[in-house]
Amino acid sequence: MSLHALFMALAHSPLGHAMQASKWDFAIVEMVHLLALAVLGGCVLIVDLRLLGVILKGESARDIGRDLGRLLLGSLLVMVLSGVALLSEEAGKCYYSPAFRCKMALLAAAILFYFTLHRRALHHTGSGKPNLWARLAAIVSLLLWLGVGVAGRAIGLL
């Protein structure tokens, strides 16, 4: 199935029809998406600022990363689920939207980075001070997630 066909299938699905039909259903899903964004963003900020060595310097970066990691992934899951629902409301528009494509690319990059180099940086830093690579990883992470947020805003503005 082509990507376009997949998007159209989502639009024509029961979820798609429900989202397209009701003003308030869409609004509620948007609100859930925003609530999860706040939590996801808070986790990213705290983990990465620790990795940068700016806050919670006396605590273990690895432990904070692992502890907040569950909340981070949980809120990310909520964002993805609510995001699919939002997508089903305007799948055609999103398919052609450069902002949407950019957002998906950055999201994929952010998630991939999170599970690989970022995890390694947290592990390596442990309870100590971050080295250059760890700080770089923190900055890349912050920029990628910020990019996802900005691209997401652009979908509705372009």
Add this chain to the structure above:
Amino acid sequence: MKFRFAVLLIFALSLTAVPAYAHHSFAAEFDGTKPVRLVGKITRVEWTNPHTYFYIDVVDTQGKVTNWGVEGASPGALSRRGWKHEDLKIGGKVVVEGYRAKNGSNLVDGRLVTLPDGRKVYGGSPGDGGPGDDGTDHGSLPGTSN
């Protein structure tokens, strides 16, 4: 015989499936099954964020005048599609094609607008399924290139 009927039925149903998704970014407010074409004179313009609005007086065949509102995207988004605030002059004649508000009020979203100076501008987004949508930034407007 039954088989041919079934094929025709499925074909007919699939045609109706398209307008049901003829939906778009202003989807929450507007009804994809109620396309509207209005011709009128501009009475007021609100070139504002987050949505622009302009109002037109439409005269019907009996001579009755109704005022309609036309909602559009933000000034920034419209400027990228080639419209400016100055393009909508009070008293100028416009042709608006769009979808009617779900609540039945005299409000449409302006998807395809013929400006007083004759230019056609597109108010939709690529892929949103409304009139003129062909997956590009300009819609299938005559004389535009993709």
Add this chain to the structure above:
Amino acid sequence: MPLLQHLCQLLYDSSFGTMIRESNNAFPIIESIHVLSITLLIGTIAVLDLRMLGLILRPIPVTRVARGVLPLTWSGFTVSFVSGFLLFWAEAAKNYTNPAFRAKLILLALAGLNPLIFHTTIYRRVHQWESLHVSPWRARAAAIASLTLWSGVIIAGRAIAYF
């Protein structure tokens, strides 16, 4: 016209407010900053609230979490407030009659009152309970109030567009 509404109309009609409202880029940028700042303001305070509820970062004393988080929260508040005020300036007359906007302001006031009460009461004795994995019930009540009220601010904020 009531005085407050008159003031809102003055802001709305001002050249500065009009400039933002009719702008191509300024309004979208300010609004985007405002929306994304919820991570800095609300996301960070949520982490402190969840710590007091004993759900995350249990090995770390509450005071250490607070010391790490609160500067971020205050920065977030500054960004939210400035961007929010600019948006308000541009939309003031419309906001005045918007029930979602009014609800947002009320919730915002309560969200500000909650930590005031918290810090002048139970938090005064924080050194007695900072290392507990689950904080005392008054602290937990404040945490739940915080999470609820800030969620309400986000929800009301999004609802503004629908009224």
